[in-house]
Amino acid sequence: MSGGLRPLTAFDLPILEHLHADSFPEDPWSAGSFGKLLALPGVHGLLTQASQRPLGFLLWRRAADEAEVLTLCVQPAARRRGLAASLLRAGMASLKRCGTQRLFLEVAEDNLAARELYKSLRFCEVGRRSGYYRRSRGPKIDALLLEISLKDD
Ligand SMILES: CC(C)(COP(=O)(O)OP(=O)(O)OC[C@H]1O[C@@H](n2cnc3c(N)ncnc32)[C@H](O)[C@@H]1OP(=O)(O)O)[C@@H](O)C(=O)NCCC(=O)NCCS
Structure with missing residues (x-):
């Protein structure tokens, strides 16, 4: 398969490290930390690629009937093409098939x-953690806790 989405595997760890560092330069995660996460029960993810070039990924953790987004990123040059939205839609469909009822995430x-991306997918704000994110410069930033129901209406 040269394009589209595919499940993350342990062979993708260097790719994840590279993609994450490009999107989160202030808080890059190492290949080793991705390896530890992917080895945990309930942790899965999807990679989006074009012509076999990795462009972004979504990682989540599922426990019982709830799940949380661990991280999501798309290469700067590949943004605004709908890749993150398709990663989230595919991730939510996969979680729904496993009986997951709710998906949570935190966003600065x-x-x-x-925030616009999650709003476009109809996530709702359900909480706030004051001063949760520390930046190298400037004030601490609140984390917003968002939720979406995966139950059929
Ligand atoms: C946030 C991020 C994942 C979005 O990825 P993306 O592939 O560009 O998003 P999409 O193209 O799927 O966007 C879908 C919709 O989200 C909204 N959106 C996405 N980026 C936006 C922006 N920069 N400004 C305004 N709205 C935006 C729009 O409604 C967009 O639809 P449209 O392009 O038709 O207007 C990407 O910017 C990124 O990797 N950022 C750095 C890492 C990060 O912040 N991850 C999330 C942590 S919670």
């Missing part, structure tokens, strides 16, 4: 691109 209040 100043991350307007991500």
Whole structure:
């Protein structure tokens, strides 16, 4: 398969490290930390690629009937092409098939691109952690806790 989405595997760890560092330069996660996460029960993810070039990924953890997004990123040059939305839609469909009822995530209040993305998918704000994110410069930023129901209406 040269394009589209595929499940993450342990062979993808260097790719995940590279993609994550490009999107989160202030808090990059190592290949080793991705390896530990992917070895945990309930942790799965999807990679999006074009012409076999990795462009972004979504990682989540499922426990009982709930799940949380652990991280999501798309290469800067590949943004605004609907890749993150398709990763989230496919992830939610996969979670729904496993009987998951709710998906949660945290987003920094100043991350307007991500907040617009989640709003477009109808996530709702259900909480706030004051001063949760520390930046190298400037004030601490609140984390917003968002939720979406995966139950059939
Ligand atoms: C947030 C992020 C994952 C979005 O990825 P993306 O592939 O560009 O998002 P999509 O193209 O799927 O966007 C879908 C919708 O989200 C909204 N959106 C996405 N980026 C936006 C931006 N920069 N400004 C405004 N709205 C935006 C729009 O409604 C967009 O639909 P449209 O393009 O038709 O207007 C990407 O910007 C990223 O990797 N950022 C750095 C890492 C990060 O912040 N991850 C999320 C942590 S919670």
